[in-house]
Amino acid sequence: MLLERTSARPVGSMPAGGGAPNAAPIFDEDLHGPTCGYLAARVPLTYALMVAALVDGETLTREDLRTPAEVRHEVEFHIAFRGMASVFETADRLSWERVGTDEWVVFCRQAVMEMLAAEGVISGVDQLTADELAAGLMHLSDRDAEDLTNPIDVRYELTRIAYTRGVDAFRQAAAEPFEVDAPAFDTEAHAWPGFCRQAVAGMLASDAAAVAA
Secondary structure, X not given: OEEEOHHHOOHHHOOOOOOOOOOXXXXXXXXXXXXXXXXXXXXXXXXXXXXXXXXXXOOOOHHHHOOHHHHHHHHXXXXXXXXXXXXXXXXXXXXXXXXXXXXXXXXXXXXXXXXXXXXXXXXXXXXXXXXXXXXXXXXXXXXXXXXXXXXXXXXXXXXXXXXXXXXXXXXXXXXXXXXXOOOOOOHHHHHHHHHHXXXXXXXXXXXXXXXXX
């Protein structure tokens, strides 16, 4: 929500009524000028909404999101500037479109994940078994095998799913048999379950090696 710094105006020109906001407005003279700013109110936000806020930021670049603090700032600014309706609309679109190959969406997902990790928000991935992780990857990922070629990418995707769907979604996926919905000649689709198991095993082996080093 954009605000005006009314203290810069004569008292007689101030609008009557209204109370003080619960959060102090932030004024950025470089962007809005000396008398305009935005209200950065902390409200409960899901991981998906925070990603959508960044994806929605038409003027954002990777340079604007180099640190967790910058990511938090941009999330709050774009929600305040564009409004929750716009963010919900983007989040809804991202939930049903296959966007796992969109480089900007993937970057925003990783930026929010790193911000949450820096803020101490636990994803719960480390509480899950290898079978549960593999099932979650099979059922819930929107990425292709070529996007998951190393343990870091696999962990990013599992963490994204956990932040988005919760760890119970992994357990539910593990309780359901995975059926390949593809014709027999689609060898890639039929290889997906085995690939997911191998990808998770490789990630866990990499984790164990890092701990032992």
